[in-house]
Amino acid sequence: MRLSQSIVLLVVSNLLWSVGANAQYETEDGYQSLFNGEDLSGWVIPDGDNGHWKVVAGVIDYDARSEATGDRNLKTAAEYGDFILKIDWRIKEASGSYDVPIVLGDGSYLTDAAGQKLTIKMPNADSGIYLRGHPQAQLNIWHWPVGSGEVYGIRNNPNTPPEIRAGVTPRINADKPIGEWNSFVIILIGDRVTVLLNDHLVLEQAKLPGIPERGPIVLQHHGGPGKDGKLKPASSLVQFKNIWIKPLER
Structure with a gap:
């Protein structure tokens, strides 16, 4: 040899x-495994998806082109309350450039002298994980400067109190470059979430107003093809693997 x-x-x-x-x-x-590395057993595939959520080389692969006419997200058949979730993810590639705002540590946006948001154009893709199936309790996976793990639906809501908005804003951008694997550890107890990204604490006991007591783990579809068939900027070109959950009894 x-x-x-x-x-x-x-x-x-x-x-x-x-x-x-x-x-x-x-x-x-x-822990219980949520993905066997072979097929999507235990997951609910969107009706009419036509094979766009699939398993490729031992990972869950999505090309942002689900043909489902309704919900195009992938979710677990089981529902969970309090838990620790471990999940690896990566953005395979960017689907175009995007004007991305700069989010400050308190969750507000950097603006110019006239109060207009300042943006920078950069390659991007966008997905996320809905905790207990609640869209507003989504941990973002993307390429914004603020970093993945932020809870956009709560932070971006103008009615969110300042202390809650700051809490759901990542302390640091701990993302690896596009194409490389990242690891989330997500600890959800009641309406409080703590998130580690690549062994860095990005959220600590952040409050998630309105989150239900139980629900599925949801992997988000975002973007998709336009009328010309080309993917819109920030589409969900993502993969997931090593998905483990440890239910926590209250």
Whole structure:
């Protein structure tokens, strides 16, 4: 056997061992797997999707082109209350450029002297995770300077009190570049969420007004093709893997 082949086999062997060891560790720690790496068992595929939410090479893959006429999100069949959720995700590529605002630490926008939002044009894609199936309690996955993990539906609501708006705004941008894998650890207890992104604390005990007591985990569709068939900017070109949940009894 050639040396290069030996190296490849060693790398693959180590990778398989680490995946198996991680699965054993999660199971021993009380986690349940939400994705078997083979198919979408345990998930509700949108009616009429036509194969755009699919499994490719052991990961959940989405191309932002679901043909469903209604809800185009992918969600778990089961519902959950309090939990710790671990999930890896990556933006495969940007679907175009987008004028992105700059969000300040208190959740407000940076503006010019006339009070107009300042934006910068940058490549972007957009998805997210709805906690307990609630669209307003969505942890964003995107390429904004504020970083992933923010709760846009609450932060961007003008009726949100300042202290709550600041709480759902990430402390830092902990995202890796487009194309690289990221890891969320999401801890939801009652109406409070704490989020780690790539081992960085981005939200701490952030309040989520209006979140229901139970609901599914939802992976968001965003954007999609326009009339010309081309994807709109900030479409959901995303993948997910290593999805584990640990229900927390109250």
